[in-house]
Amino acid sequence: MRSPEDLTVAFRVAGLKVTPQRQLLFRLLHNNSSHPTADSLFNVASELMPGISLRTVYQTLTDLAEMGELQSIEVGSGSMRFDPNISDHHHAVCDNCGAVHDVYVNRAPELRGLDDFSVSDARIVYRGLCGACSVASDS
Amino acid sequence: MRSPEDLTVAFRVAGLKVTPQRQLLFRLLHNNSSHPTADSLFNVASELMPGISLRTVYQTLTDLAEMGELQSIEVGSGSMRFDPNISDHHHAVCDNCGAVHDVYVNRAPELRGLDDFSVSDARIVYRGLCGACSVASDS
DNA sequence: TGCTAATTAGCAATAGTTGCAAATTAGCAA
DNA sequence: TTGCTAATTTGCAACTATTGCTAATTAGCA
Numbered sequence: 001m002r003s004p005e006d007l008t009v010a011f012r013v014a015g016l017k018v019t020p021q022r023q024l025l026f027r028l029l030h031n032n033s034s035h036p037t038a039d040s041l042f043n044v045a046s047e048l049m050p051g052i053s054l055r056t057v058y059q060t061l062t063d064l065a066e067m068g069e070l071q072s073i074e075v076g077s078g079s080m081r082f083d084p085n086i087s088d089h090h091h092a093v094c095d096n097c098g099a100v101h102d103v104y105v106n107r108a109p110e111l112r113g114l115d116d117f118s119v120s121d122a123r124i125v126y127r128g129l130c131g132a133c134s135v136a137s138d139s
Numbered sequence: 140m141r142s143p144e145d146l147t148v149a150f151r152v153a154g155l156k157v158t159p160q161r162q163l164l165f166r167l168l169h170n171n172s173s174h175p176t177a178d179s180l181f182n183v184a185s186e187l188m189p190g191i192s193l194r195t196v197y198q199t200l201t202d203l204a205e206m207g208e209l210q211s212i213e214v215g216s217g218s219m220r221f222d223p224n225i226s227d228h229h230h231a232v233c234d235n236c237g238a239v240h241d242v243y244v245n246r247a248p249e250l251r252g253l254d255d256f257s258v259s260d261a262r263i264v265y266r267g268l269c270g271a272c273s274v275a276s277d278s
Numbered sequence: 279t280g281c282t283a284a285t286t287a288g289c290a291a292t293a294g295t296t297g298c299a300a301a302t303t304a305g306c307a308a
Numbered sequence: 309t310t311g312c313t314a315a316t317t318t319g320c321a322a323c324t325a326t327t328g329c330t331a332a333t334t335a336g337c338a
Contacts, residue, residue, distance in 0.1 A: 104251040109245065109248045109263065114231055126261045151304095156304045158303075193318095194320095195316080197294095218295090
């Protein structure tokens with residue numbers, strides 16, 4: 001995702017308005033690698049801007065995703081997560097603490113068992129234990 | 140997933156009862172590669188056994204999943220899908236017709252960018268166009 | 279400064295799934 | 309075969325995540 005400053009310009013160019021709510025969300029998402037849900041973002045945003053609506057958070061996330069500024073991902077936690085890292089990467093989810101990490105793979109794995117399927121996207125979700133949680137479970 | 144006959148035995152051994160509803164679902168799921176949702180299974184089951192409850196379908200799917208007889212998968216279609224194929228495989232989803240296909244990869248892709256994460260499971264979801272739909276969209 | 283289309287907030291509505299309790303029933307034992 | 313009891317089924321309410329709708333507000337241009 002681009003910087004809040006760049007997004008401000010990009011939104012105006014696209015005919016979208018730059019409201020205080022959106023600027024706040026730009027800031028909260030920039031360089032955010034926590035893969036937040038709409039709700040968790042709403043909670044943080046609410047402390048900085050009491051009264052902001054969850055609906056507005058959803059709306060802005062949808063707008064950003066449509067502009068290609070962020071990726072929406074599903075890792076089986078029940079709710080959608082948003083990732084401002086739009087480089088070609090995948091995710092590792094800790095079964096213990098639920099944290100979602102960005103991971104990279106050397107090359108896209110090749111398919112077998114399906115002759116004619118033209119792949120446009122491949123997403124990998126790894127599950128297991130993150131560093132902190134494996135240490136904690138050593139005994 | 141094992142055969143309806145084997146599951147009948149396995150359920151009794153596990154202290155679970157084998158009801159007509161469950162037997163029907165065993166049959167509907169056996170060798171079923173359509174990756175059905177709870178609701179689509181319910182629809183088929185309802186024709187063969189009017190009055191069967193959606194709640195029962197969910198319950199039985201949960202039981203089967205807990206026994207390791209089927210896999211529940213999420214491919215972004217909004218609802219959970221169930222796969223009686225429990226071999227090590229992945230899925231390809233057609234963006235046009237929504238069909239979910241089983242696919243196999245030569246080897247699990249290696250991680251980069253995360254030092255200490257012990258992977259217990261990796262799931263790949265490919266998106267694109269299936270054979271039938273690529274042909275249909277040629278013009 | 280005023281205008282207007284975009285946005286916000288709040289609430290209702292929806293989809294998928296699970297919780298709960300009363301009625302039913304599978305499967306064991308006598 | 310009959311009776312018992314725990315498991316199951318059903319129906320419905322509740323719940324979570326998300327989207328639809330609309331009146332009131334506001335960004336940004338002229």
